[in-house]
Amino acid sequence: MMIMKTINFAEKFEKFSDYWTPKVIAEMNDYQFKLAKVKGEFVWHSHAETDETFIVIKGQLNIALRDGEVSLSEGEMYIVPKGVEHKPYAQNECEILLIEPKNIVNTGESGGELTAQNDVWI
């Protein structure tokens, strides 16, 4: 009998150290699971066509909204509705799991130097 390979978040996080560059770890139908380390401030952006799920694996993540504020600790999740402008930020290094459709650019339509190459698997 074959022992199937599972995905261990902690092991995956050991494999990279750069911030704000999501790494694809799995695909479910047309969706991707991505891990990212974040620290500091991201850019304001939105995704016109899709909701975006944030789950905190380790640390503390904040997400600024135009009319509110999200504060996420380990073991918590938040779904940013499609079209809603948001700016993730973290005072200290934080490890997150993102779930969203394939081909989503991390900076949405805002662009800029934090725009990461898509579909980088780890």
Place this chain on the structure above:
Amino acid sequence: MMIMKTINFAEKFEKFSDYWTPKVIAEMNDYQFKLAKVKGEFVWHSHAETDETFIVIKGQLNIALRDGEVSLSEGEMYIVPKGVEHKPYAQNECEILLIEPKNIVNTGESGGELTAQNDVWI
């Protein structure tokens, strides 16, 4: 400024104690996030139209496949491909997060007494 409500897995798990009955906690586009407590053996089943994601929040989950075996600990995930027969089981109580499209029945087309009512929110 409004402080947005986040979803805390541990808080949600405190709200129910029954096994094998997924509770919807969030929706992303046409997908649902569901929490379940599991213990003992589930039934062999498959989902012809969709992959199914299992993430272990607490404890140890096994998933028997016809040609293999999956063993998941806390902080690990596995995606059962669509159409693949599987039977989850857990020796001790285990807390899991399921991610799959709306309207998926937990027992697939197998039916039986473990078939849970769908779309039960918590």
